[in-house]
Amino acid sequence: GAVVSQHPSWVICKSGTSVKIECRSLDFQATTMFWYRQFPKQSLMLMATSNEGSKATYEQGVEKDKFLINHASLTLSTLTVTSAHPEDSSFYICSATRVESYEQYFGPGTRLTVT
């Protein structure tokens, strides 16, 4: 149990376009989902926390207008990178938790390359 999927697993887009990444909890209801960004050989950096039906809470320094997060249901959260630039190229990982649970279940990640 506690499987989280992400789609796509990798994506290449041109500079200036927008990209949407989906995060789904497959066998449980995720009251909270987290979005992380990871650069090569670095740690995971929390970008935002999203709760179903409410606005995401962004970490300091993360542009909310650039990284749009929607948590429309208890099994789906999406991250849209708007007007992507090469510096947005990174590994994006989501995680999901059950209600009032500490355990975060991570998705397999999405590799974004902006050319």
Added chain:
Amino acid sequence: QQQVKQSPQSLIVQKGGIPIINCAYENTAFDYFPWYQQFPGKGPALLIAIRPDVSEKKEGRFTISFNKSAKQFSLHIMDSQPGDSATYFCAASATGTYKYIFGTGTRLKVLA
């Protein structure tokens, strides 16, 4: 105060050895400490987690030692295998936020 300091940055051990990875924190509000294993190009996978009310927890070949007074915790991997070669992250979380603060990671290589 929100940081979790992890060491060493990298570690090489022989097969069968016991690598030890250490983490330290400052925020006394942290009350949940998980360890994650990550292979290249994959998402992190939970290995084991501990709360401050116990000093040690074992799950298979993985053991967490926790020192509440020193605000330190460590991961021990018994009888390490080449398949354990990965990056290991410690993290800390506090009741109410459930956000993780991750350590900087340790790249472990187990030689055959």
